[in-house]
Amino acid sequence: MNCFLTGSNGFIGRRLVEELSAGGNKVKCLVRSPDKFRALSSLPGVTPVVGDLDAVDALDEALPGCDTVFHLAAYAKPWSKDRSLPYRINVAGTENVLKAALKAGVRRFVFTSSAAVIGPSPGTDPIDESFPRTVPWFNEYEETKAVAGELVRSYNRDGMECVIVNPTRVYGPGPINESNSVTKMISLYARGRWRIIPGDGKSVGNYVMVDDVVRGHILASQKGRPGEQYILGGENLTFDRFFETLATLTGRRLWLVRVPVSLMSAVAGVMEWQASFTGIPPLITPPWIKKYLCHWSLSSGKAEAELGYHPVSFADGARTTLEWLGESITSCFKG
Template sequence: MSKKIFITGSTGFIGRKLAMKLAQEDNRVVALIRSKQKAKDLQHDNISFVEGDLFSTDAIAEGMEGCDEVYHLAAFASVWAKDDTFHRVNILGTENILDIAQKQGVGKCVVTSTAGVIGPAIDGPVNEDTPRQVDFFTDYESTKYESELKIKERVRNGQHVVIVNPTRVYGPGPLNVSNSVTKLVKQYIEGKWKFMPGDGMSTGNYVFVDDVINGHILAMANGRAGERYLLGGEDATYHELFDTIAVIGGQKHKLYKMPLGVMLTFGKLQLFMAERFGRQPMITPGWVRKYLYKWSVSSAKAETELGYKITSLNDGIQQTVNWLKAE
């Protein structure tokens, strides 16, 4: 049955694909956009637009009128901000969207968080209930975590909200900050990526974008209110990741190990320049420290409760490389 669905973050890497899939399934999608220019690639007969940001209360309320579901994907995910943007967007913006959804009588909401809130894998792969054992590395992680706490309060007061936590997402789509893994794949197959972070043995979890889209829809259909669901893919070290890209891309390129001490010094210099001159840093010390840990993830809960399925790293990279070459 066709539904009316409101979505934020619809011009982002994940949001764009989610909005299109929902529209293609004959749902009426109302997309919050900051400008029509950003939405020029998001055209479908079943998609209409509301212009504004997360605090355009009147416009959002009008767009949500009669909606059955809300997907809230919009977030501030940069490496650094010179003001309180992380707090304002990731916490206050989320609260505003959920406030309006509640007032408009929306039945279900799914909010996109990040696997980073749970923290690294100290004693084996993390799951949704793994207690965090180290401090947050970035403002992005900490504000997303605080947002989750506020969501749980709302659920205790009767609002139906489900949280999804993707890992490192990659695949066909805009080569922006949210799709940095695909940017790395592109640079490697073009012979432009030269460095191996640390000793190359840091483990990450890489999830194909189509799996994340399906995971959002499954969370809306089957997710329990107040629960979080890790939407992960396959664990791989940097060595394994680059070896996979090399085999599929057809050429192996020499990589130079970048000691974490050197990366940390560079991150500190970048942060100093950012704080002193307002220049956006390429990386910060917090992001570098993440390389000291393994980030293995179990998606068993999503697989069991939602019916979530994982695309193998080999198949996902194959589809990504095919798309990059076609582009």
């Protein structure tokens, strides 16, 4: 493939570039700063294109000759002092890439959305891509991703085949930042520094290894049906089961405090209030609390049946992640 990729410095994007390069593909990556791209620029077949999602001229110049676009770049933070920023990046930026891709004659356009636009699930039984949204959006990220998804579907024409992928809660080796918060939880637990269970511990989430998500992107580019979306998930787990698995892998059980929803919401409200004055994004927000205490039990059955997508279990993925973190699975607390 001759690929064009946005979001190459992100958690998923970085791994996708590495996998595409290893597969012998040519990859042009849109980057705002070449300095942040040095680790990837040495990979075979990888070329940086300086610009951002507003750089229409750079997009028009870079896309001719590409047959596949992977659009991962997004504003994914749960809060922004500039309320227009998520729309400008996630919707307007997506349309800029779509226009340039259609103009360049790109054959396949893979858009990275989020499983957050599907659900939450009414209970612990898994839902799929056909389940309608039944609650208001929890933040601008979800809402703008949903709008961008409809925009992508509208460009599924004139020879360009558009496919949407919806990753769930992604974890695994990679930069530990806002996009890799689950790995941060795993790391803190392994070092004995994680002390809470949100709510009653019974809320269900779906956790997927980053390498599975990367493979899912490539499979979607090869086998995805035009105009369709695919949940790229892993295993559905309650918070209790999540931490039970980590206890088994690390060989030690931490004393974890169940934090009431009311207390978490109050703390989040104070953080959000402070952020309105300082401009520093809060660690958590009240809508974030509501979101993560809902059930997000999701099925990747469609991706498994149509793409040949087969994710690893959380136990296997967490074991790999702990090994990458440099923690001894059986004795990481010694010393």
